[in-house]
Amino acid sequence: MKPFTPDIDWNEKVISIRGLYKSFGENRVLQGVDLDLYKGENIVVLGRSGTGKSVLIKIIAGLLKQDAGTVNVLGQEVSQLKSAELRELRLKVGFCFQHGALYDSMTVGENLAFPLTRNEPGMKREQREKRIEIVLDAVGLSQTIDQMPAELSGGQRKRIGIARTLILRPEIMLYDEPTAGLDPITCIEINNLINEVQKRFKTSSIIITHDLTCAKATGDKIAVLKDGQFIKKGNFDEVFESDDELIREFYDYNFIQ
Numbered sequence: 160m161k162p163f164t165p166d167i168d169w170n171e172k173v174i175s176i177r178g179l180y181k182s183f184g185e186n187r188v189l190q191g192v193d194l195d196l197y198k199g200e201n202i203v204v205l206g207r208s209g210t211g212k213s214v215l216i217k218i219i220a221g222l223l224k225q226d227a228g229t230v231n232v233l234g235q236e237v238s239q240l241k242s243a244e245l246r247e248l249r250l251k252v253g254f255c256f257q258h259g260a261l262y263d264s265m266t267v268g269e270n271l272a273f274p275l276t277r278n279e280p281g282m283k284r285e286q287r288e289k290r291i292e293i294v295l296d297a298v299g300l301s302q303t304i305d306q307m308p309a310e311l312s313g314g315q316r317k318r319i320g321i322a323r324t325l326i327l328r329p330e331i332m333l334y335d336e337p338t339a340g341l342d343p344i345t346c347i348e349i350n351n352l353i354n355e356v357q358k359r360f361k362t363s364s365i366i367i368t369h370d371l372t373c374a375k376a377t378g379d380k381i382a383v384l385k386d387g388q389f390i391k392k393g394n395f396d397e398v399f400e401s402d403d404e405l406i407r408e409f410y411d412y413n414f415i416q
């Protein structure tokens with residue numbers, strides 16, 4: 160299990176969700192979700208494919224609108240924000256997409272510079288280069304600055320995707336399936352990186368996954384999503400020491416298949 164994280168501030172919630180509902184036509188995806196993320200905490204949202212994990216983080220990032228319920232992020236009610244306010248908030252909420260979402264025609268350095276030139280146009284070139292240096296160092300890939308994304312391995316692309324999110328210095332990181340499609344050793348490296356980012360950049364994170372090894376390594380808390388609701392929350396041992404049939408089923412599914 161992940162060692163105790165001393166830096167969590169239990170007095171400050173950075174995300175607070177109450178009574179969240181979201182359907183697509185007849186497909187009722189989220190049916191009364193409550194969740195609190197504290198400053199400095201990593202929460203893993205665990206659930207099988209199609210349970211609504213991505214929908215949840217897209218609502219948090221203001222990319223989708225809920226049908227009912229409240230989503231408070233860094234003190235602001237996301238659904239009430241005007242588009243300029245939402246843009247401001249999104250700079251503080253970094254979204255790490257499943258496939259890294261890098262631009263194939265740009266070098267790694269250009270991919271990293273892009274969010275800065277777009278969102279902080281007044282920034283001096285040296286400052287931009289310094290920021291790029293810092294995030295590349297943080298993900299351990301300084302040597303790739305002039306490479307094209309096609310020349311990188313899957314794991315390296317994920318790292319650069321994380322660096323590109325970090326470059327705007329977000330307070331919250333949302334990781335969408337960070338270990339999907341990676342071999343077990345690379346998964347461990349990504350899990351370690353997520354924990355290093357938490358420590359070094361003082362971020363609070365929601366990590367969505369169906370990878371129990373990732374959940375165990377990165378989650379200060381695990382929240383298991385099933386049938387549109389969280390059926391269990393707690394640290395890894397609290398969740399998985401349970402005799403609850405739904406939890407056992409999920410555990411067995413991960414380790415047997």
Ligand SMILES: Nc1ncnc2c1ncn2[C@@H]1O[C@H](COP(=O)(O)OP(=O)(O)OP(=O)(O)O)[C@@H](O)[C@H]1O
Pocket residue numbers: 183186188206207208209210211212213214215369
């Ligand atoms: N924009 C959309 N329009 C219609 N249905 C959607 C939309 N986005 C998601 N859904 C549906 O919502 C459900 C949950 O999708 P979601 O992508 O959140 O699952 P997930 O838990 O992240 O799964 P996975 O682990 O496979 O990524 C699915 O049934 C999906 O088809």
